[in-house]
Structure formats: structure tokens, C-alpha cells
Amino acid sequence: MAGTETMVTARDVTKYYGLHRAVDRISFDLHSGEVLGFLGPNGAGKTTTMKMLTCFLAPTAGSIKVKGHDVSEEPLRVRQMMGYLPENAPLYPDMTVMGFLRFCAEVRGITGRERDLRVGRSAEQCGIADRMRDPIGILSKGLRQRVGLAQAILPDPEILILDEPTSGLDPNQIVEIRGIVRELGRTKTVILSTHILSEVELTCRRAIIVNQGRIVADAPLEELRGQLREERRRYLFAVGAGSSGVVPGEAEVRERLRAM
Amino acid sequence: MRTTWVIGKREFAAYFGSPLAYVVTSIFLFLLGLFFFFGVFHQDVGWPFYVRKVASLDNLFNGSQLLFLFLVPAITMRLFAEERRSGTLELLTTLPVRDIEVVLGKYFAAFAYLLVVLALTAVYPIYVATLGRLDWGAVAAGYVGLALVGLGYLAIGVFASSLTQHQVVAFVVALVVALPFFFLHKVSFLFGPGVGNVLEFLAFRPHFDGIARGVLDSSHILYFLGVAAIFVFLAHRLVGGRRWR
Structure with missing residues (x-):
């Protein structure tokens, strides 16, 4: 970048x-x-x-x-x-999805048509446009996470x-x-x-x-990823380095890794 | 200011979505009826309406102040405690809002709800007015006094709720902190003139009486606003406290 x-x-x-x-x-x-x-x-x-x-x-x-x-x-x-989705997406369970998103918009000073536009767009983007009238309390965890996401992207941060x-x-x-x-x-x-x-x-x-x-x-x-692959390769090599087909014990693998 | 309004609006609407508010309000109105007509706690509230045979709302105002001790903490206990527990406080306070806007929004919402409860007691003056000549000026002054007492207790409640994530703890703390303001004037005689006067000044009741008499003394009004400001400020510090280094 x-x-x-x-x-x-x-x-x-x-x-x-x-x-x-x-x-x-x-x-x-x-x-x-x-x-x-x-x-x-x-x-x-x-x-x-x-x-x-x-x-x-x-x-x-x-x-x-x-x-x-x-x-x-x-x-x-x-x-x-910033848009922020806190851990576990805490939301107000007694509000509807629509009411909640509108509230978040208004707190940020987005009102009127602009508010409805943004609420609609972010709900669309997060795939909750058809659940707008449901109280958040009855939604599944996944849907709630989406509402939280919609709230985070709503102001176009x-x-x-x-x-x-x-x-x-x-x-x-x-x-x-x-x-x-x-x-x-x-x-x-x-x-x-x-x-x-x-x-x-x-x-x-x-x-x-x-x-x-x-x-x-x-x-x-x-x-x-390269580093991880390298480490995994070395590990597998160490594990597989024993002949005999017997899986080596941990101590033995460590020993071989050190030797490399 | 606009943010305070938005937050307050949401909070006010939340009262009508929770069964607790309905239960608490019903209990308040029921007990108020007992106080008014049946003389329960007559030492504090006054003799029953039909015994006194006076067209006055004294029983209503006295009874309300006693019941506020329980009603107000029940109204305010969830304001911050619930948000702390569910984590929504983090969501709310990481939006571009000032802590004071959050605190005031909640405080005003609770006050608006208390005004709704007080509006439900309007049946009393209407009923009494049908039986005798009711002094509407005194009624208005009494309600203004009640609203100011409410502002004081509500601020204590908001403060208590900002302390904890447990609503029950918030309720108890609010009650305990509010108690001295309720009864200090009754024990002031034990302490001689100096300390006694201070205690008298600290209690809500003498200030309420001043307002209810219809004397528009700004010192009584300022007293209630001052108490409210102190506890709102404390709540503000507690809500913002996590940001201290």
C-alpha cells in the first residue's frame, strides 16, 4: 500500500x-x-x-x-x-433493527432522508434488509452480528x-x-x-x-504464510525423518529440529 | 444538545417497552391511593382524606415524597447498570458523543417518565375539585415542588446506576443515599442550633414546603438544582472514569 x-x-x-x-x-x-x-x-x-x-x-x-x-x-x-463493532455485538434487544440503526444514525447527526438512505444501504449491504421490523432480541447471533456491522458501516467511516x-x-x-x-x-x-x-x-x-x-x-x-509454510515443512521433515515408519515421539522431533 | 435529545428519546421509549416500568408505576399509584384515602402511614402522610374533610392534596404530596424513595431508584436503576452489563455502554460511548450528553439524555428521560407518572395522579385534584373548593394555585405549586424533589432523587439514582452493573445494587445505593435527604430535618433537633440548621437545610422537605406554600423563593429551587447538578456531575465522572490513565 x-x-x-x-x-x-x-x-x-x-x-x-x-x-x-x-x-x-x-x-x-x-x-x-x-x-x-x-x-x-x-x-x-x-x-x-x-x-x-x-x-x-x-x-x-x-x-x-x-x-x-x-x-x-x-x-x-x-x-x-470510525465505525466500531465491539466484541459480541452488544445491541439494545428491545429495539427493532430499523429503530436501532436510525438511532445510531441520529446520534451521529445523520437525519431525515439521508438517515433513511444510509440505514437502507447499510442494511442491504449486511443482508438484513428483510428483518428491519424485527426486535433485535429475537434475532439469531449471526443476524445480530450483522446488525452490529450495519451500525458500524452506516456513517461510511x-x-x-x-x-x-x-x-x-x-x-x-x-x-x-x-x-x-x-x-x-x-x-x-x-x-x-x-x-x-x-x-x-x-x-x-x-x-x-x-x-x-x-x-x-x-x-x-x-x-x-511463507514463514508458516517453512516452519511446517521443517516440522514435517523432522517428523518424517525417522525411517522405519514409526511416528517419533515429541522429544525426538525436538532433537531433530534442533539439529537442523 | 441534539445528541442529548436523541439519546433521551430512545431512553424514554425504552421505559414503555419494559414491564418493570408498568409494574412499578402501578404499585406507586396503588400505594398512593392507600395513603390518600385510608391513612396508611398517617404519621408521615396525614389523616385519611375523608377524616380530614379538607379539599387539599397534602396527602398526595406527602405520600408521593415518601414513595419517591422507592419509585425513583426503580426508574433509574437500569439506566447505566443495564448498559454496563450488556456491553451496550461501550457501543454508545464509542459513538461520537460526549459522556455528559449520555448522562443528561438518560437523566432527562427518567425525569420525563416521572412526569408521566405524576400526570397519572391528576385524577386526585379532579376528584377533590368535585367535592369542594380546591386551591389550584396550591396544587400547581405542590406539583412543581414534587417535580423538583423528583429531580433531586433522580440525580441520585442516575449516580447510583453509574456505579455498578447490577441493577439491584443501583437500587439499594440510590435508596441509601436518598434516605438522609428524606429524613434529616426530622432529627435536626437532636443536634442543637448550629448543626441542626445545616441538617435542616440539607433535607428536601423544608425546601419542598417552601415551594408548596407558594412562596416563589428561588433559593429553594436553586437548592434542588444544586443537588441534582452535584449527582449528575458525579455520574458523569464515573461514566468517563474508565478513560482515566
Whole structure:
């Protein structure tokens, strides 16, 4: 993505919950048009990072700038540029899909015809146009996730932040949501977090792998995939290196890997 | 301001979608009827209407203030606690809105709902007016006083709800914080003139009485608005507190 604008600049971002260090000196840049996957096991600090990006939590140290605006100093300006789908897509169960989307539009200052237009368009895009009159409370998890997505893309934001958009869904729903995210990635800057490797492979062009609050890898996907393939090849080689057809034990494989 | 309105509108509509509001309102009206006509808690509320034989709404105003202690926390307890629990607070506060707009939107919605409940008590003045000469000025002054007392208790309720994600905790905290404002003037005689006067000043009741007498003394009105402002401010700090470094 050469020659494009820097959308997000994170520098040494650290977050403590009490004494527990959830995020530890994370730094990265995000350029316009990138689709970035935040990959890591549960508890790695993905969600905390998303919450800091959207100005829900303040970083304990370090700075995050979105198009030059600091999240701590100009949270309103930053949030105007963002669409955010929090983890588990929290929504108001007593509202209808239509009522909820209109509410989100109005809070952002989108009213009248423009509001209805955008609500209709984002609902269409997320495949919920035929459920507009249903109360959110009766919808399936997958549909709710779509409503959350529709809410996030409604203002046509420059940056989309999606926290675990497919967690807790059944396989069909996962495929559908991934399709929508891929589609969105063609035109927008997207950050999505997940603990599923294949999700990053299917939807993202760049991945940051986090573990215990730290970035352990940050590279375009092809590169990471290459590394992974190399590691897998070496592993298989090590496993298969024994003659005899007997599967070697763990200790033996480790020994062989070291020898390589 | 516009955002406050949008948030308040949603919150107000939410009251009519939940069974809790209907239940609580029904209980309030039922108990108010007992107070008014049957002299339940007559020490606090006054003798029953048919015993007093006076065309006045004193029983209504006294009874309402006692019942507000329970009605108001029930109205406010879900405002923030429920949103914290379900996670929608994160959704709401990551939209481009100021925390104070969220707090005020919810506060005004709760006030609007309380006004609806008060409007339902309009049957009392109408009924009493058919039996005797009712002083409508006193009725109006009493309702203004009730609305101001409501503003005070509602602010305490909003504050309590912003503390926790458990609605029951929010209810209890609101009740406990509101109690001193309800009864301090009754115990002020125990503390001599200095402290006693302070306690008298802190309680809602003397200020309500001032307003209900029809004396348009701005100090009483300012008192209620001041109490409301303090607790709304505290709620605002608590809602925004997660952003402290």
C-alpha cells in the first residue's frame, strides 16, 4: 500500500488493569486501504487494543493517533472517523433493527432522508434488509452480528474496527460474515481481531500477531504464510525423518529440529 | 444538545417497552391511593382524606415524597447498570458523543417518565375539585415542588446506576443515599442550633414546603438544582472514569 495516507499511528501503547499488564508497548502503523488482522490467543490484549483505538479506554502510556488526532485529546473527532463493532455485538434487544440503526444514525447527526438512505444501504449491504421490523432480541447471533456491522458501516467511516466479528457463530454464519468483511475491505481501512488463523488468511492482507500483550509478528500475509509454510515443512521433515515408519515421539522431533 | 435529545428519546421509549416500568408505576399509584384515602402511614402522610374533610392534596404530596424513595431508584436503576452489563455502554460511548450528553439524555428521560407518572395522579385534584373548593394555585405549586424533589432523587439514582452493573445494587445505593435527604430535618433537633440548621437545610422537605406554600423563593429551587447538578456531575465522572490513565 505504498504512497497512501497513514490512518493510525500507535506508539508504545501500554495498558495496565491494576497491576496486570494487558498491553505492553505495542507500536504499529496502519495505512489507508489496509485490511489488518489482529491475531492472538484469548487474553492477548486484542480487545483492549481495540478499546483504546476507539477511545473507550485510555492507554496507561504511549499514544495513539488517528489521522493525526490523539485519541485521548480529541476523542470525538477520532470517533467520527470510525465505525466500531465491539466484541459480541452488544445491541439494545428491545429495539427493532430499523429503530436501532436510525438511532445510531441520529446520534451521529445523520437525519431525515439521508438517515433513511444510509440505514437502507447499510442494511442491504449486511443482508438484513428483510428483518428491519424485527426486535433485535429475537434475532439469531449471526443476524445480530450483522446488525452490529450495519451500525458500524452506516456513517461510511474511514476506518472500521471489528472485534472478533465471527466469534460464537456457526460455520455458515462465519462464511457469510467473512464475505461481508472481505467486501468492505475493498474500499475501507479495516482492523479486525480474531483468534482464528484461517480468518486472517481469508480476509486480511496484513497480520499482527500478539501474545501476552506484545506484538510478536507484523508482516504482510504472504510473508507470514511463507514463514508458516517453512516452519511446517521443517516440522514435517523432522517428523518424517525417522525411517522405519514409526511416528517419533515429541522429544525426538525436538532433537531433530534442533539439529537442523 | 441534539445528541442529548436523541439519546433521551430512545431512553424514554425504552421505559414503555419494559414491564418493570408498568409494574412499578402501578404499585406507586396503588400505594398512593392507600395513603390518600385510608391513612396508611398517617404519621408521615396525614389523616385519611375523608377524616380530614379538607379539599387539599397534602396527602398526595406527602405520600408521593415518601414513595419517591422507592419509585425513583426503580426508574433509574437500569439506566447505566443495564448498559454496563450488556456491553451496550461501550457501543454508545464509542459513538461520537460526549459522556455528559449520555448522562443528561438518560437523566432527562427518567425525569420525563416521572412526569408521566405524576400526570397519572391528576385524577386526585379532579376528584377533590368535585367535592369542594380546591386551591389550584396550591396544587400547581405542590406539583412543581414534587417535580423538583423528583429531580433531586433522580440525580441520585442516575449516580447510583453509574456505579455498578447490577441493577439491584443501583437500587439499594440510590435508596441509601436518598434516605438522609428524606429524613434529616426530622432529627435536626437532636443536634442543637448550629448543626441542626445545616441538617435542616440539607433535607428536601423544608425546601419542598417552601415551594408548596407558594412562596416563589428561588433559593429553594436553586437548592434542588444544586443537588441534582452535584449527582449528575458525579455520574458523569464515573461514566468517563474508565478513560482515566
